[in-house]
Amino acid sequence: MTIPRLLADAMAQVRRAPLLVAGLWLVTAAASLPLALVVWNDVATELGSSARGATVAAGGDYDWVQEFGFGATGVSTALTPRVVGFAAVLDNASGFVDRQPRPLLVTVAAVGYLLAMVFLTGGVLDRLARRRPLRAHGFFGACGGLCPRLIRLGLLSAIAYALLAGPYHAWLFDTIIDRATRDVTAERSVFMAQLLGYVAWLVPLGAVNLLFDYAKVRAVVEDRRSAFGALAAAARFLRSDWRRAVLLYVSTLLMLGMVIALYAVVAPGVGGAGAGMWAGFVLSQLYIAARLTMKLLFWSAEITFFQSRLAHAGYVRRAAPAWPESPTAESL
Amino acid sequence: MPDYSVRVAANITAMRGRYHAILVAFAGALAWGAPVSAQPADAPARSPRNANYAIAAQLDARSHRLTGTERIVWRNVTSRATSELQFHLYWNAWKDARSTFMREQAVAGSPPAIAPRDAGSIDVTSVRVTTDAGTTDITSTRAFLAPDDGNSDDRTVMQVSLPAPVVPGGSLTIDVAWTSVVPRPIARTGVIGDFYFVAQWFPKLGVLQDGGWNCHQFHATTEFFSDYGVYDVTLTVPSGWTVGATGRQQDRRDAGRGNTVHRYYQEDVHDFAWTTSPEFIERTARFDEPGLPPVDMRLLLMPEHLGQEERHFAAAKSALRRFGQWFGPYPYGHLTIVDPAFRSEAEGMEYPTLITAGTRWLVPRVVTINTPEEVTLHEAGHQFWYGIVGTNEFEAAWMDEGINTWATARAMAEDFPQAYHEERFFGGFVPWSFHELPLRRETFWNRLAGYRRAVRSDPLTTPSYLLSPALGRFITYNKTALWLNSVERAIGWPTMQRIFSAFFTRFQFGHPAPADFFATAAAVAGRDLSPYLDDPYKTSNVFDYGIERLRSDREDGQFRTSVTVRRYGEGVFPVSVVVTFENGDQITEPWDGRDRWRDFSDTRGSRAVTAVVDADETLLLDINRTNNSRTLQPEADAAATKWSLKWMVWLQDHLLSWAFFL
Numbered sequence: 005m006t007i008p009r010l011l012a013d014a015m016a017q018v019r020r021a022p023l024l025v026a027g028l029w030l031v032t033a034a035a036s037l038p039l040a041l042v043v044w045n046d047v048a049t050e051l052g053s054s055a056r057g058a059t060v061a062a063g064g065d066y067d068w069v070q071e072f073g074f075g076a077t078g079v080s081t082a083l084t085p086r087v088v089g090f091a092a093v094l095d096n097a098s099g100f101v102d103r104q105p106r107p108l109l110v111t112v113a114a115v116g117y118l119l120a121m122v123f124l125t126g127g128v129l130d131r132l133a134r135r136r137p138l139r140a141h142g143f144f145g146a147c148g149g150l151c152p153r154l155i156r157l158g159l160l161s162a163i164a165y166a167l168l169a170g171p172y173h174a175w176l177f178d179t180i181i182d183r184a185t186r187d188v189t190a191e192r193s194v195f196m197a198q199l200l201g202y203v204a205w206l207v208p209l210g211a212v213n214l215l216f217d218y219a220k221v222r223a224v225v226e227d228r229r230s231a232f233g234a235l236a237a238a239a240r241f242l243r244s245d246w247r248r249a250v251l252l253y254v255s256t257l258l259m260l261g262m263v264i265a266l267y268a269v270v271a272p273g274v275g276g277a278g279a280g281m282w283a284g285f286v287l288s289q290l291y292i293a294a295r296l297t298m299k300l301l302f303w304s305a306e307i308t309f310f311q312s313r314l315a316h317a318g319y320v321r322r323a324a325p326a327w328p329e330s331p332t333a334e335s336l
Numbered sequence: 337m338p339d340y341s342v343r344v345a346a347n348i349t350a351m352r353g354r355y356h357a358i359l360v361a362f363a364g365a366l367a368w369g370a371p372v373s374a375q376p377a378d379a380p381a382r383s384p385r386n387a388n389y390a391i392a393a394q395l396d397a398r399s400h401r402l403t404g405t406e407r408i409v410w411r412n413v414t415s416r417a418t419s420e421l422q423f424h425l426y427w428n429a430w431k432d433a434r435s436t437f438m439r440e441q442a443v444a445g446s447p448p449a450i451a452p453r454d455a456g457s458i459d460v461t462s463v464r465v466t467t468d469a470g471t472t473d474i475t476s477t478r479a480f481l482a483p484d485d486g487n488s489d490d491r492t493v494m495q496v497s498l499p500a501p502v503v504p505g506g507s508l509t510i511d512v513a514w515t516s517v518v519p520r521p522i523a524r525t526g527v528i529g530d531f532y533f534v535a536q537w538f539p540k541l542g543v544l545q546d547g548g549w550n551c552h553q554f555h556a557t558t559e560f561f562s563d564y565g566v567y568d569v570t571l572t573v574p575s576g577w578t579v580g581a582t583g584r585q586q587d588r589r590d591a592g593r594g595n596t597v598h599r600y601y602q603e604d605v606h607d608f609a610w611t612t613s614p615e616f617i618e619r620t621a622r623f624d625e626p627g628l629p630p631v632d633m634r635l636l637l638m639p640e641h642l643g644q645e646e647r648h649f650a651a652a653k654s655a656l657r658r659f660g661q662w663f664g665p666y667p668y669g670h671l672t673i674v675d676p677a678f679r680s681e682a683e684g685m686e687y688p689t690l691i692t693a694g695t696r697w698l699v700p701r702v703v704t705i706n707t708p709e710e711v712t713l714h715e716a717g718h719q720f721w722y723g724i725v726g727t728n729e730f731e732a733a734w735m736d737e738g739i740n741t742w743a744t745a746r747a748m749a750e751d752f753p754q755a756y757h758e759e760r761f762f763g764g765f766v767p768w769s770f771h772e773l774p775l776r777r778e779t780f781w782n783r784l785a786g787y788r789r790a791v792r793s794d795p796l797t798t799p800s801y802l803l804s805p806a807l808g809r810f811i812t813y814n815k816t817a818l819w820l821n822s823v824e825r826a827i828g829w830p831t832m833q834r835i836f837s838a839f840f841t842r843f844q845f846g847h848p849a850p851a852d853f854f855a856t857a858a859a860v861a862g863r864d865l866s867p868y869l870d871d872p873y874k875t876s877n878v879f880d881y882g883i884e885r886l887r888s889d890r891e892d893g894q895f896r897t898s899v900t901v902r903r904y905g906e907g908v909f910p911v912s913v914v915v916t917f918e919n920g921d922q923i924t925e926p927w928d929g930r931d932r933w934r935d936f937s938d939t940r941g942s943r944a945v946t947a948v949v950d951a952d953e954t955l956l957l958d959i960n961r962t963n964n965s966r967t968l969q970p971e972a973d974a975a976a977t978k979w980s981l982k983w984m985v986w987l988q989d990h991l992l993s994w995a996f997f998l
Contacts, residue, residue, distance in 0.1 A: 032988050040984035044976045051972035053886075055946045055965035060975035064772035066757050070785045071962060083979060086759050087986035091768050096990045098761035110987065117991045121998050158998075165997060189529040189615070189677035191697040192640050195765040202762075213997050274772040277974040281981065288985040295992045 005312045007251055011259075014305035017132055018297060024128055028296045029289070031124065035117040039079050039109060046080040047072065061277035079109045089271035093264060101202050103173060122158050126150025129224040132304045133311070146224075153223050156231035161216040168209050176201050214253050217302065218242060221310050241310065252305055260298040267291045382667060383564035383604040383726075383845035386411040387541050394572040394595070395534075395612070400518040400527050406538055408510040409565075410502075414546050417501040421465075421510065422481065422551035423494045424562075426536035427458040429554040430519045434489035436482070437523075440556035444805035456519025456526065460539055463496050466509040472499045484553045484801055492554040494539070512539050521681035524692070530577075531677035535609040535687060536560065543728075543847070552730040555801040557808035559722075559729035559736075560607065564845050567608040570599045578618060580636045580672045581610035582688045602668070604845060605688035606726055611674050615639060621649040623671075628660040632670045640697045641675055644708055648673050648693055651709040651752075655716035658747040662833050663720055663840040671719070673712065684711045686718030700769040704758035710781070713751075714744040725840060726847050733800035735853060737809075738816020739836075742824075745781035745817055755780075778956050782821050783814035788959050790815070795876045797850075818956045819872040825954040826868050826910065827861060835860045867928070871908050872957060879907035881929065881949045882963030888944035897944040902933040907957065914951040917942040945969060 005013070018024070050072055051057040059065045066085070073084055086095040099106065106114075127147035131138050138146070181201045185194045218238035219231070228234045242249050271291070272284025393404035412418060429437035433449050463475045477497040482490045502508050516537065519526045525535045542551025543563050550561065571579060575596040579585075583602025591597045602608070616636040623631040635648050652673055656666050672690040676682035683694030693715060695708040703709045717740045721727065727735035748755065757773035760766060775781065790810035794803050796819075803811060824832040839848070839856040846852075857865055871877055885900040901913050913925045913934075919942035927934055927949075938944075948965040950958060958964065 032991055033984075035991055036984050036987040039987060040980045043983045044980035047979050048972045048976035051962060051970070051975055053966045053968075053970045054962045054972070055948065055967040055970075056962050057970050057972040057975045058967070061971045061978055064770070064774070066770075066773040067776065067779045067784075068962065069773070070779070071788075071960065074785065074788045079983075082986070083983050084759075085757055085770050085773055087982050088770065088772075089982075091759060091770070092982070092986035092989050094761045094766070094768055095759075095986065096993045098763075098766075099990075100993050102763060106990070110990065113987070114991055114994045118994055118998060121995050125998065161997070187529045189531050189680065190638070190640050191678035191765070194678060195697065195763070198763050198765065209997070274770070275978070277971070277978040281978050285981045285985070292985070292988050292992065295989070299992070299995060299998075 005309070007248065007255055010252055010305055010309050010312070011255060011301075014301055014308045017135060017304045017308065018300045020135075021131060021137070021300070023137075024131060024300055025293055025297050028121075028124065028128075028299075029293050031120050032117070032292060032296065033289075035113055035120065039113055042078065042109075043080050043083055046076065046078075047083070050075065063276060064274040079107045082107055082110065089273050090268045093267065093271075101205070103169065118158075122154050123147055123151050125220065126154050126224060128300065129220060129303055129307065132300070133221075133225050133307050150224055153229055153231060153234070154220060157216060157219055157223060157234060160231055160235065161212065164212045164216075165209070168205070168212065172208070173205055176205055210253065210257075214249065215239060215242065217306050218249070218310065221303070221306050225307065225310065241313070245313065249306075249309065252309055253302075256298070256302050256305055259301065260295070263291070263294045263298055267294075381604065383606075384411075384413055385565045385604065386413045387563035387606075388565035388567075389538070389608065390568045391538055391608070392570040392572075393538070395518075395532065395574070397530070397532075397574050397577075402516045402518060402534070402537065403514075404516070404538060405511070405513045408512065408541060409507060410510060410541060410563075411507040412502045412504050412544060413563075414544050415504050416544075416546055416548075417503045417506075418498070418544055418549070419501045420495050420497050420549075421508075422542040422549040423460070423496070423512075424536070424540045424542060424551060424554070424560075425458045425460065425492050425494050426540075426554045426560075427456045427516055427519065427525070428491035430456040430522050431491060432489075434487075435492065435554070436485055436487045436490040437492070437554045437556050439487070440805040444556060450519075450522075454520035454522075456517050456522070458514055458516040458537075458539070460494060460512060460514045462511070462513040464511045465498060466511070467500065469500065474498065481551075482553055483551070484555070487553070490553050493542075493551050510541075514539055521679065524682050524685045526681065528677060528680050530615060531611075531613040531680050533609075533611045533674070533676060533680055533682035533692070535682075535685070536607075538608070540607075550728065550730075552801050555730070556805045557803050557812075558733060558801045561726075561728040561730050561847075562606045564604055564606045564726065566601075566603045567605060568599075568601050569608055569610070570597055571610060571612075572597050573612045574614070577612045577614045578616040578636060579610060579612045580616070580634070580674050580690060582608040582672075582690050584670055602689060604667075605723070607688050609687035609690055611636065611676075611682070611690075611692075613677065615677070617642060619645045619649075621645075621653075623653050623656045625653075625657050625660065628657065628665050629667065629669060631656055631666060631668070633673060634670070635673045635675065637675045638677055641695055644675075644695055644699070647695075647708045648675065648712050651693075651712035652691075652716045654709075654747050654751040655713045655719075655744075658750060659717055659720045659743060662743070663837050664724075664844070666719060667724070668719075671716065673716075675708075684715060686715045686722050688723050689719070691715035691718070696765075696767070698765060698767055700756075700758060700767050702769055702771070703752045703755040704767070704769055705775070705780075706758055706760065706767065709752050709755075710744065710748055713747055714740060717744050717747070720840065724844050726845055728847065728849070730801050731799045732850050733808075733812040734796050734816040735848075735850065737812045738796075739820065741781075741783065741813045741817035742820040743836075745777045745821065748781050749777035778821065778953055782817040782956060783810070784818060784956065784959075786810045787814035787818055787957070791878050791959055792876055796873045815872070815957070822872070822909070822954060822956045823865070823868045825952070825956070827863075827865070831861055867908075867910050875907070877907035878905035878959060879909060879955055879957040880905035880960050880963070881909075881911055881955065881958060882960065883913075883947045883949055883966040884933065886944065886947045886966040886968065888968060890943075891939070894939050894941055895943045896937065896939050898935060898937045899944075899947040900933055900935050901927065901947075901949045903929060903931065904960075904963070909955045909957070911950040911955055912952075913947060913949050915947045916945050918945055943968070 060068050127143040130146035181197050185197050188194050215238050219234040222237045223234040388409045391406040393402050429435045464471055464473050474496045479495050480491045481493040481495050521528050542549050572591050572595050575594050579598045581600040583600040586601050587599040589597050619635040621633045668689050674692045676692050682692045685692045693708050693712040696706055699707045721736040721740050755775040757770045759768050787810050790807035793807040835857045838860045884902040888895050888897040908929050911929045916922050925936050946967040
């Protein structure tokens with residue numbers, strides 16, 4: 005299959021699984037809502053019965069933003085103009101590549117979210133591989149059954165990412181780039197060096213991501229229990245057709261970039277607190293849903309690519325039998 | 337209060353009669369080969385000109401070394417004789433980590449170490465003095481002093497002993513030779529790549545006052561103080577390198593061996609700084625404003641900032657126009673604006689007739705804190721305070737930095753009212769401006785956010801060199817600007833403008849002290865200003881007024897409204913309370929702000945809606961404006977919902993960034 009056909013097929017699979025998107029969106033919202041309520045409480049408490057609440061609600065009161073920030077603690081320290089509109093996306097991307105620390109509770113929320121996503125990944129991959137709807141118990145059965153091996157793979161990937169984000173990042177930026185630009189007096193040259201550094205960092209990060217994605221695919225589709233075995237199998241698969249695998253990955257990345265670019269144009273600003281606020285929030289949630297769709301697209305495309313290369317295209321692991329209703333029973 | 341203004345003005349008048357003799361002596365006395373002044377000897381002097389420098393220096397760009405000689409013609413303008421001279425040797429602050437400057441920087445959180453290859457230093461190799469009795473070599477009498485903190489490792493103040501005292505009115509010719517190592521950029525001086533910014537680079541005399549030598553060590557929190565004079569400086573740098581310097585260029589000629597000699601000359605200044613780089617692109621413009629003298633402006637721009645020329649010129653013109661109209665004309669006729677190289681740490685600094693601006697390669701079209709407008713305007717504004725009035729930045733830095741910050745904020749509001757908040761991403765290289773978050777003079781340009789961090793730090797009466805290294809600048813810049821803007825709002829701009837115009841006019845080139853300013857203010861205002869001056873200037877009291885309680889209850893068909901306003905902080909400032917009613921009525925109750933709390937009550941047919949203390953934002957030092965008001969129709973929930981939803985989207989996006997690698 006050509007790359008466009010792979011992507012088209014993958015997108016069709018994702019489109020046929022709207023509940024996956026909805027479910028992942030619910031998990032994302034659930035992971036962020038508690039801390040958002042903490043921020044809500046901090047803001048409401050700080051404003052109290054002040055008449056300033058009206059100006060803060062109505063528009064951009066930068067004086068208040070600065071005053072609030074001075075007294076903020078915990079997660080509310082992250083309430084700055086950097087959370088407004090597309091600046092939020094830039095802040096997260098920038099914070100990611102520059103390894104900027106976040107409030108502790110945000111990191112805790114992220115870890116919890118990742119654990120929830122690891123649990124759900126098995127069901128998602130299984131659903132996409134089977135290319136047909138599963139009932140809830142089938143989905144969650146796959147989640148539970150595949151979770152241990154995915155956790156093992158997750159731990160291995162965490163080690164790889166930690167090495168890349170830790171010592172490698174520090175060596176690249178704090179040693180190599182700093183030394184190379186020590187006497188450079190043109191900011192644009194230093195920025196180009198920084199960009200090269202980002203590329204030099206992100207490429208291995210992407211390579212690790214690609215490897216572990218296919219490891220997950222092979223673990224799910226072929227029912228491989230060994231994490232190391234799945235990794236080795238993924239490496240063999242990538243070695244056999246790395247060009248198309250990379251091209252597919254990059255193409256999907258470009259589509260993600262288009263989603264982000266579109267949000268840059270339509271992202272809501274500070275605005276007021278009326279109907280426009282809710283419209284802006286809905287728009288932002290559509291962006292979140294689109295990001296999640298892109299995540300599914302990555303997996304779907306990889307699964308489709310892998311299955312298209314198998315002699316038994318469409319193969320997927322045999323489901324565990326369950327009475328009274330299960331796909332296995334149906335196939336009997 | 338003693339009339340310091342009269343005494344200082346009398347001194348200036350007495351000194352000016354001797355200027356012609358000094359200029360003739362200066363023009364003739366050059367045994368070391370330093371160039372002679374090309375200006376007419378009888379040019380009218382604006383300043384005492386009691387410390388005149390003729391300097392010749394050569395830069396070795398390969399070794400980053402400067403070799404220099406200077407001839408100083410110095411006159412004792414005090415009422416006491418002196419048997420010694422004290423010099424600033426600022427670059428020794430960066431010799432190692434043991435200097436007072438580096439120790440204070442460490443207290444402020446900066447790295448305490450300085451790598452040997454990055455260090456700077458200045459080494460005086462010869463000092464000779466010439467009087468009517470002849471020339472004496474006093475090199476062997478060199479001694480280092482630490483008058484501020486007794487740090488015996490600090491080498492930034494050097495004293496030499498004279499063969500005979502210099503009596504009041506007497507003069508001396510001093511020939512000094514030195515070598516120095518240009519450091520890697522630190523404190524606005526240094527070399528990076530092929531960019532040099534050279535400031536505080538020559539052995540500079542302290543200021544002799546009636547109480548003795550005023551020659552402080554170099555501190556992390558302070559800038560500089562020196563006498564006025566004529567500077568005639570010859571610089572030898574690699575050929576093809578553009579030079580920018582204090583003064584106007586008089587001459588440029590090939591010196592052979594790949595070097596070019598540049599000569600600069602300036603009268604009535606107290607310092608000389610210069611820069612050189614082969615990268616500069618030169619642009620010129622002229623400031624012409626009816627009623628003000630024209631100024632030729634020269635901009636030395638980094639190539640990557642091409643396209644930002646007009647932004648620099650517009651800001652400089654704003655300072656020359658506004659400050660000229662408000663305080664007094666800029667007298668020098670020319671101004672050099674330097675756009676420093678990236679990471680040269682030379683941004684945002686002032687020197688006589690030369691300023692350094694500061695911008696970024698990527699800047700938004702709108703005005704933000706990182707675009708060149710504010711920094712250029714601010715540094716050009718320094719010409720009026722640091723440059724012309726010449727206050728002591730070691731001891732009363734607020735009189736330059738604070739006054740200038742206040743005036744800059746006003747000029748920004750007048751000429752660049754559309755300014756917005758900006759954030760920078762990806763290592764600080766990529767800007768993003770927020771058009772819904774405008775910047776206000778009262779808070780942002782007066783730097784309220786920084787002041788909050790230092791609100792309980794030192795009072796303004798603290799000598800600047802004793803301020804907290806970490807927080808001192810928030811007192812000298814931010815608190816002063818907020819305080820002066822508060823005074824301006826209390827007494828009105830016309831009175832404020834008259835005060836500063838009188839102060840500028842009376843004390844040009846006069847080295848005034850804080851008492852001179854307060855005396856001028858009282859005389860011009862014609863009223864007691866102590867309620868607005870005492871607490872903010874003399875204490876580190878926190879200013880925080882708030883509405884503690886607002887009730888409006890129906891009683892016998894009417895509404896009885898009661899308001900409790902409280903002084904939460906220790907600071908006292910006159911304020912007023914405004915109560916607004918549902919029917920649109922408004923009442924204003926003035927309050928001297930002294931008591932801890934005050935109750936106001938009213939009975940009328942309409943219910944109160946809001947009560948606000950200091951509704952017109954007179955007291956800009958108030959650190960908490962949220963508690964300044966209370967309403968019976970709060971909208972805190974709506975505001976909280978708006979901001980928490982945005983925060984939630986940010987967190988969701990953050991989580992997805994992690995999940996991408998799942």
